[in-house]
Amino acid sequence: MQHSRNRDLDGVRGLAILLVVAAHVGLPVRWGGLSGVTLFFVLSGYLITSLLLREWDTWGALSLWRFWGRRALRLLPALVLLLALTPVLLAATNDERLSTYAVGALASLLYVGNWVRIAGTDLGVLNHLWSLSVEEQFYVVWPAVFLTLMTWLRRRALAVVLALAGLATFYSVWTRGSALRLDISTETNAFALLLGVALAFALAGVRAQGWQLPATSPLVPFVVLVAVSAFPSHSPDVDHALFRPLGAVFALLGVWLVYAAVSGHSRVVGSRVMVFFGTISYALYLWHQTLINSRLLGEHTTARNLALVAVAIVVSWLSWVLVERPVGRLRGRLRLDQPSRRQQERRAARAQQEEGRRPSLPKV
Secondary structure: OOOOOOHHHHHHHHHHHHHHHHHHHOOOOOOHHHHHHHHHHHHHHHHHHHHHHHHHHHHOOOOHHHHHHHHHHHHHHHHHHHHHHHHHHHHHOOOHHHHHHHHHHHHHHOOOHHHHHHOOOOOHHHHHHHHHHHHHHHHHHHHHHHHHHHHHOHHHHHHHHHHHHHHHHHHHHHOOOOHHHHHHOHHHHHHHHHHHHHHHHHHHHHHHOOOOOOOOOOHHHHHHHHHHHOOOOOOHHHHHHHHHHHHHHHHHHHHHHHHHHHHOOOOOOOOHHHHHHHHOHHHHHHHHHHHHOOOOOOOOOHHHHHHHHHHHHHHHHHHHHHHHHHHHOHHHHOOOOOOOHHHHHHHHHHHHHHHHHOOOOOOO
8 A cells, every 4th residue: 555655764764774884884883783674673563564554444454465566566676686786796706606696596585595594504795685584574474464463353453462572572682592593583583573563553553542642853762773873892702692682672762763753753864865865775785785795896994895885875776766666666557556356345345334333314
């Protein structure tokens, strides 16, 4: 379903990608990768659930195939472009990882890259796509769970998702295992997505009751998240024990920031710069780390990485203008924003029920 864009939410997305990029470049934002990806997860959980709730309230049913079609149309074009051009990059730089590239590309395209890495296969310049695998697995599973909740437990849906988010957070913080599994597995990252889900249900419930929550500026949580992301650190081995607890902290800050962006406005968060980075955030996430992890421009230094990020920004903007946005317009031709026949029937049946409940006028 189509929905109006919120500039501050675009700015939140922009902050998420800038935190990730800053950490990968080597700037003193040691925790930016963790905080940025966690913020992406919270925002995805919130936005997807908000769309599902809106579709359910409008039609009384979901069209899962249309939902998955919209997701594929949004995510696949930029990813396919990256996967098609990366072998050219590897060949041009005489990178021996070209010989094993097909495995990483297939795992990324099928959105199982995180589990392939956990099983012991390095994905080379595509290692960072693990987070996209987690999100896509969420997009596959969550709508079916949502449909079950709304069909059988609608009045208790908020309590259920809050309980799931709480349990998932507890599990993520306290579970034990290899560092790689703790960092990139689906179950240890589900809590951030579920916290976004819970926020969407909570705000929908507030609106349904006609309550008005106080508006708050997203600038405060914006600054707090940046400050905590720059928390002093040592080395990955020393700091790893803090990853899961800090992940929970970043997720809660993310919930605060997303709520503030929905309910209020900040000229900083909603600025043209932040909105620009939010707009190209998906392609920039795909390209910046691929270029940084390549052999372009020699040894890894902050200056070299910044230069490659500048290239990635240009490529990402071109990806948005020439690929993602044009392909996105196919939603209309493919009728992905139109209700399915079942949804139309469900709405008609609901209208008849409401008509039947209206008291009839007395005969004169």
